[in-house]
Amino acid sequence: MKSIFKIAFLFGMTALVSSCHDKSAPNYQYFPNMYESAGYETYSESAAFKDGKEGQLPVAGTINRGFEPYEYEITPAGYELAKANLKSPLDSIERSSEKGKELFEIYCISCHGAAGNGKGKLVEREKFLGVPNYADRPITEGSVFHVITYGLNAMGSHANQLNPHERWLVADYVLKLKSQL
Secondary structure (H helix, E strand, O other): OHHHHHHHHHHHHHHHHHHOOOOOOOOOOOOHHHOOOOOOOOOOEOOOOOOOEOOOOOOOOOOOOOOOOOOOOOOHHHHHHHHHHOOOOOOOOOOOHHHHHHHHHHHOHHHHOOOOOOOOHHHHOOOOOOOOOHHHOOOOHHHHHHHHHHOEOOEOOOOOOOOHHHHHHHHHHHHHHHHHO
16 A cells, blocks of 8 residues: 555656646756847947947948959940950850850840840830840940849849859850850
């Protein structure tokens, strides 16, 4: 009888102790400031910074991670400089005609047409007019890259949709289309 009483007592104590424990919320936190930091309100006053404001501007001359500076200006003179001097950094292995074609078909074909003749669906439906035929213009890989980066006339910039490597692939494919016209 004593052993049954001991077993029942141990079982009861185990159930009592384990039923109050919440595994999702541990009891103790060591160094809580390591993972529960004190947040600052944007543009609030703070003694942590020289000018007393929390929101700070980036240091002069900094660039975003992954950003590649483009030294040609968005002017006609910048276009002419890019046309004359800008060369593709892609080597023969990196130039992927299939990838360039795929990107061209996503971003360019609706206006410029599959052959680069300026007869895309939007031109046929008269949504845009004056889209040039690649055969009619003296273009280089630098001028195509510049136009994709900044846009020209009714064409807007595609720099937000295409990274520099992809823009070079499209420029390479545009020159391939021009040679076939």
